[in-house]
Amino acid sequence: MNRTARLYALVEELRAAAPRPRTVAALAARFEVSRRTVQRDLQVLMETGVPVRAVAGRGGGWSIDPGLTLPPMRFTPEEASALAVALATADTRTPYAGAARTAAQKIAASMTGAASAAAQEVAARIVTLPPPADSAVRTAVEAALTTRTVLWLAYRDAAGRESRREVEPAGLLTAGGGWYVIAWCRTRRAGRGFRLDRITAAAATTEPAHPRDLAELLRGSAANGAVRPAALAPLAPPS
Structure with missing residues (x-):
């Protein structure tokens, strides 16, 4: 298992155990890596905004707040690729670009199977040259x-x-x-x-x-005909 896949799996492992914490030793055994590797992975998750935290004391370890995470999302490979392209190409001049990047990482962590693989493969083939921005x-x-x-x-x-x-x-x-x-x-x-x-x-x-x-x-400006984006609403349940 490569590191990207392990990070996704680590999030799911903590989500499945939540709200109970998992020890570094247990996680290392689960993914067949060293404790130091698990510690590095957990640090990466924290730095990218995934709500993992250390629980001190007896019975402690690492846990994740399930209320601040996304459940596994059932994207098609085409949908996952579209998201990867849209979020990867948001340049530094775009408002909320930083939040878009952390949101992309959280969405990616929620993907599973073919969709996750497709998003990773497409993202690996996108490069951008960010313009200067204040x-x-x-x-x-x-x-x-x-x-x-x-x-x-x-x-x-x-x-x-x-x-x-x-x-x-x-x-x-x-x-x-x-x-x-x-x-x-x-x-x-x-x-x-x-x-x-x-x-x-x-x-x-x-x-x-x-x-x-x-x-x-x-009204009365050159942008009078501006169109608002479609509202983000849950998909209606099938009839």
Whole structure:
């Protein structure tokens, strides 16, 4: 069993035992590897966001929070490959790119059988050359959108003019390969779109933003016909 397959199997082993912990010795025996290898694998899982934790004391070991993990998913090989491509090609300019990477790892850990093998094989043949990106700007924008707070930003427009703004973010727009923060601009007293790659500095504040309607801010703009993604809803049970 290679390391990738062992990591997936390790997650499933801990999930099956949850909430009871498993000792490193028991896991090493189960996968026929050394205790040191198991410790390294558990550390990798922690670093990639899988909710494994060490339980101290007598009867302790390692456990996983089943409420924060995904059950095995029954993807077809084609579906698994599509997910691998979509998530692997999300570049560093994409909002929530870091969260997308950890989500991809969690989804991959939930796959089994042919779907897992297909996703791994396709992912191994994808390489990207990430463009330069200001992670501090992206992090501030993500924080303001998630917490619904006012965002301070420094902006350089297409003509090179620089300005400082306080804005109330309403959402994100993707168009022509770029990303825009759609917000109510307190300086202009109107809705505005700010290209992420033209924001030279940004900071999320603790001031709650006034709720703004994204469609209303886009009305009358070139993005008036923007379409929202399909809602993520559970599949209806078969009739």
